[in-house]
Amino acid sequence: MKKIFFLISVIALIAACSSSDGETTTSNDGYDRTALLTHWANDIIIPSYTNYQTKLNIVASNTTTFTTTPTEANLVVLRASWLEAYKAFQFVSIYGFGKAEDIYFKEKNNTYPTDATGINTNIISGTYDFNLISQFSKQGLPALDYVLNGLGTSDAQIVAFYTGTNAAKYKKYLTDLVTTLNTNNDIVLNDWTSYKTTYIANNGNTITSAVSITVNDFIKNFEKEVRAGKVGIPAGVFSGGTLYPEKVEAFYKKDVSKILYNTAIQASQDFFNGKNFNDATTGPGLKEYLDNLNVVRSGQNFSDIINNQFTAIYASNALLSDNFATQISTNNSKMITAYDVIQQNVVYLKLDMMQALKITVDYVDSDGD
Amino acid sequence: MTRSNLLFTAIAVAGLSLTSCSSDNDDNTTNYTVPTEYSFERNSTTSVDYSGQTSRLLMLEEMGAYISAAAKNKTVADVTVLSNMYSNTNNAFSNTDLNTSGKQLKDKTAASKDYFSTFLGGGSTTEKLAVQLFFETQLANAFKASALPQVQASAGVSGAYLDGTSSRLFAANGLEPQQILLKGMMGASFMDQVVNNYLSTAKLDDAMNKDNNTNKVLETGSNYTTMEHNWDEAYGYIYGAGGSKYWDSYINQVNADTDFNTVAADIKNAFIKGRAAIVANDYTTRDAQINIIKAKLAIIPAVRAVYYLQEGKAKLATNNGAASFHALSEGYGFIMSLRYTNKPGTNAPYFTKTEVDTILSNLTKGTNGLWDVDYLNANLDALSLQIATKFGFTVAQAATVN
Numbered sequence: 226m227k228k229i230f231f232l233i234s235v236i237a238l239i240a241a242c243s244s245s246d247g248e249t250t251t252s253n254d255g256y257d258r259t260a261l262l263t264h265w266a267n268d269i270i271i272p273s274y275t276n277y278q279t280k281l282n283i284v285a286s287n288t289t290t291f292t293t294t295p296t297e298a299n300l301v302v303l304r305a306s307w308l309e310a311y312k313a314f315q316f317v318s319i320y321g322f323g324k325a326e327d328i329y330f331k332e333k334n335n336t337y338p339t340d341a342t343g344i345n346t347n348i349i350s351g352t353y354d355f356n357l358i359s360q361f362s363k364q365g366l367p368a369l370d371y372v373l374n375g376l377g378t379s380d381a382q383i384v385a386f387y388t389g390t391n392a393a394k395y396k397k398y399l400t401d402l403v404t405t406l407n408t409n410n411d412i413v414l415n416d417w418t419s420y421k422t423t424y425i426a427n428n429g430n431t432i433t434s435a436v437s438i439t440v441n442d443f444i445k446n447f448e449k450e451v452r453a454g455k456v457g458i459p460a461g462v463f464s465g466g467t468l469y470p471e472k473v474e475a476f477y478k479k480d481v482s483k484i485l486y487n488t489a490i491q492a493s494q495d496f497f498n499g500k501n502f503n504d505a506t507t508g509p510g511l512k513e514y515l516d517n518l519n520v521v522r523s524g525q526n527f528s529d530i531i532n533n534q535f536t537a538i539y540a541s542n543a544l545l546s547d548n549f550a551t552q553i554s555t556n557n558s559k560m561i562t563a564y565d566v567i568q569q570n571v572v573y574l575k576l577d578m579m580q581a582l583k584i585t586v587d588y589v590d591s592d593g594d
Numbered sequence: 595m596t597r598s599n600l601l602f603t604a605i606a607v608a609g610l611s612l613t614s615c616s617s618d619n620d621d622n623t624t625n626y627t628v629p630t631e632y633s634f635e636r637n638s639t640t641s642v643d644y645s646g647q648t649s650r651l652l653m654l655e656e657m658g659a660y661i662s663a664a665a666k667n668k669t670v671a672d673v674t675v676l677s678n679m680y681s682n683t684n685n686a687f688s689n690t691d692l693n694t695s696g697k698q699l700k701d702k703t704a705a706s707k708d709y710f711s712t713f714l715g716g717g718s719t720t721e722k723l724a725v726q727l728f729f730e731t732q733l734a735n736a737f738k739a740s741a742l743p744q745v746q747a748s749a750g751v752s753g754a755y756l757d758g759t760s761s762r763l764f765a766a767n768g769l770e771p772q773q774i775l776l777k778g779m780m781g782a783s784f785m786d787q788v789v790n791n792y793l794s795t796a797k798l799d800d801a802m803n804k805d806n807n808t809n810k811v812l813e814t815g816s817n818y819t820t821m822e823h824n825w826d827e828a829y830g831y832i833y834g835a836g837g838s839k840y841w842d843s844y845i846n847q848v849n850a851d852t853d854f855n856t857v858a859a860d861i862k863n864a865f866i867k868g869r870a871a872i873v874a875n876d877y878t879t880r881d882a883q884i885n886i887i888k889a890k891l892a893i894i895p896a897v898r899a900v901y902y903l904q905e906g907k908a909k910l911a912t913n914n915g916a917a918s919f920h921a922l923s924e925g926y927g928f929i930m931s932l933r934y935t936n937k938p939g940t941n942a943p944y945f946t947k948t949e950v951d952t953i954l955s956n957l958t959k960g961t962n963g964l965w966d967v968d969y970l971n972a973n974l975d976a977l978s979l980q981i982a983t984k985f986g987f988t989v990a991q992a993a994t995v996n
Contacts, residue, residue: 432802465681465700466723558720565718572712576796589801590711 254583256517258428261509262435264499266421272502273316273492274414280310281407284369288403292396295387297380304373308481310406311366315489317410319446319496322438323424324416331450332361333409338472339367341375348372348398349391355405367475368402375477432585440511441587443496444575451489452567455482460553460560468557470550482549487542490567494535497528497574511578520581527577534570541566626874628867632829634822641818642869644830647787649695650702651835653679654779656687657699661772664740665754665761673737677730700726702783706790707797708941709934715790715942725782729775736771739763747916749965755916762920767963770923777927780840781895781934784831788841789891789936792828793884808875821872829865832891841894848897853991861890885938892935892944896985899928900978900992903957907974915967922957922964929953929981944984953977 287303314334321331333355340362347353347363355364372395377383386395427435457463459472473482495502499510507513512528520527541563546552553560579586634641657679664671678686682698704710704725709717739752740763747753747764755762762770791797798804798821805811807821818826832841849858868883902925909918933950935943945953956977960966978989 462719462723466726561720561723565713565720568711568719569713576712586801590707 254430254518256514257509258430258434258436259425261499261514262425262428262439264508264510265439266417266424268501268503268506268508269496269499270317270320271414271417271421273313273320274410274417276502277310277313277317278407278410278414280306280313281403281410284310285403285407288400292387292400295384295392295396297384300373300380300384304478307366307369307373308475308478308484311370311475311481311485312488314366315485316492316495316502317413318450318489319443319492320439321442321446323420324413328409328412329358329361330409330413332358334365334406335367335450335474336361336365337367337370337454337474338476339363339365339371341371344368344371344398348394351394351397353401355401364402364405366406369399369406370475370477372399372402373477374475374479430583432587437584437587440579440582440584443493443511444571444579444586445588447493447574448571451486451493452564452571455486455489456549456560456564456567459549460557460564462561462564468553470553473549473553476550479550480547483542483545483547486549487539490535490538490542494532497531497535511582515578515581518581520578522577527573527581531570531573531578534566534573537566538563538570626870626876628870630866632833632862632866632869634869634873636812636817639817641822642826642829643816643818643823644826644834646695646697647827647830647834648836649692649697650699650783651831651839652689653682653687653692653697653699654776654783655835655839656689656692658772658776661736661740661763661775664736665744665763665772668742668744668754668761669740670742671733671736671740671763673734676733676736680729680733699779699783700729702787703729703779704782704786704934706786706794706934708790708794708936709786710790712796715936716947721947729778729782732771732775732778735765735769736763736775739765739771749914749962755919757917757920760920764916764919765963767958768916768919768922768965769926769958769963770920773920773923774927774930776840777924778930780844780927781931784841785891785895785931786934788828788831789888790934792824792831793887793936795881795884798824798880804877807872819872822869825865825869825872828887829869832861832865841891844894844898845891847995848894851897851991851995853987854893854897857890857893861887864890888936888938892932892937893985893987895928895931895935896944896981897987897992899925899932900982900987900989901925901995902928903974903978903981904989904993907971910967910971915965915970918967918970919964922970926954926957929957932981945981953980 283306284303287299287306291299291303317325318331318335325331343363347360353360353363373383376386386392387399424435427433429436431437453463455474459469461468474485475481497510498507498512500507512532515528515531516526522530541559544559545563546555549560575586632642657676660676660679661671663669675686678684680698681700682693682695685693687693704717704722706717709715710719710722735752739747739754745751745753747755747768749768750766752764752766755764763772764770800820803820803824807819810819812818813820813823816823832845835842838846845858845861848854849856864883864886868880868887871877871879871883902921906918906922906925909915909921912918929950932945933943933947935945937944943950956973957970958964959973960969964970975989978993982989982992
């Protein structure tokens, strides 16, 4: 539907101005967008999904071991692999377009707070369709958090659910959660094989070009998922100071919210710098793009200002507890300070960088009335 | 969700370029009429809407009236009720339309895009939450001062005080929570929303707003473009409660003084001209009106702050100084408002937050705050002068309405 509209508008535009200027496809800022998109696709995006797939495969394998032999030791191993997968997800969360958008990939992977009551109902009924929007909060990594960390207060208590009266049902739900995560990621990753060509070819500078869509999604993820989801919402920034410690990411595991947050910051900074996913090499990226256009502020490369702000973010995070729920409940002002530091980089990226790159922000803040 | 809007826009843009390629460039930016009133129509129906702003003005009014009534009738100004009103929860307003309006004051307190999202003008989330807490504290102070049986306010003791024929509630330091709330919110909410949010070009031109306005893409189910509506919302925070309330009232009070007797027309006309310019896609004129409004509106709290400091000074000798507290509290709130002004071309206030905090702290630095009349007598002139000088008028000009 959307694509048809898009096609119509592009055709209309080309038809309207075919004889005069071809401003829809050419960019005259001199930066090689084809190389940029090629690097993003080949060296960052696809390797990120591949890595997530690898990590999810390990979770799947450990799930089989655990459901076959539900011991505390096997639970610990499975849980560790879940955390690795959760970290890997932070790197693909940036790219909410294409097939990922079509299948609600991000929503299915990481909607939190997860619906513990709904999950319990699902487990007992054994009937659910994870494709339904109403089921987004009952699946994914947060649902795994609940069934691996939240069913009891000790590992023995948790394992008991997988050995007790309803063991078969708990095992089935756990397995279904893991299988669904794998399936969804496979769908997106496989699609990239063919989508890549279209993606790279869409190298213009219009609002529907691949660069615009990717950068917008990068910033949107940074603003909404990383800044608001992981820090702002639980710390009460959007609720007039009412705190929601139970809305932190990985609430049931408790001591990993900072790890996941830092990982998401790292993923964002790496993307900004055009760093290969698999090694330290950097290539075309937003940093290079800004430098190429000689974007300078107060005698300093603007890309350096952004990287310095990333450094400041890590510094403010270092003052926080590993467990954000605890941090919020004991001393929320440090969370607010950390929020302000990341918000400053939202401003740099969303306003200053976008303006410098002449990319239009394609989403609006829903703060009007 | 938003991307589909963009695609819709893309079609509109494409449609436009279809026509623009076949016709000559026509400049329609100069040829439009500016009406004499803030009245704009599209297809014979008004395109002006600021109902959300009207609601918030009325909310603040009811909060103020509730505290006044507690002083007058010797009842409790319940902090739970006030807090519910502030965030519009639990149907706290007697005006039931407000309860169901979906609007609230708290989330528009220190909440502008430029200062508290983009962090221009020295703003931050830390400050925003501190400001909201400050107002909650005023509500708690009103509660405390109205506790039954109501005691007479005195140095270091919060309570009620009969000021002429009006009974007022004072905190232990002599500040009147009701006035701090009303005048302070005029700054932290209404002023901030006008000059740092809705008249922010970052807000007006956000995302596709400019293209949509140029092509007259209306908001779904509405008779206005987003940019037109943003402008109306700024207007509504000044004039949106049937006139003569809050900034509208104080603009007129300042205007009544011959030293400032064009300010009311200047602000009103700039709003009208800017709105007409938006309809006509004349963004240069729009931006010029923004600068006029920002500069002229900032004068109002400055003049009123000096006026009330001087009025307070004149009453220091009456009733151990308590007769001056109402005026000084009004002044305190207007000084607070100065932090939310926006000096054209700077995206920063005329006085920084630190400067404003210092003035406020100096105002209440005497023993037991305002109860130290000797301290005030020695310092009010200097504080008045500091404010007047910044805005280029004299203390005498502001102190006397003539």
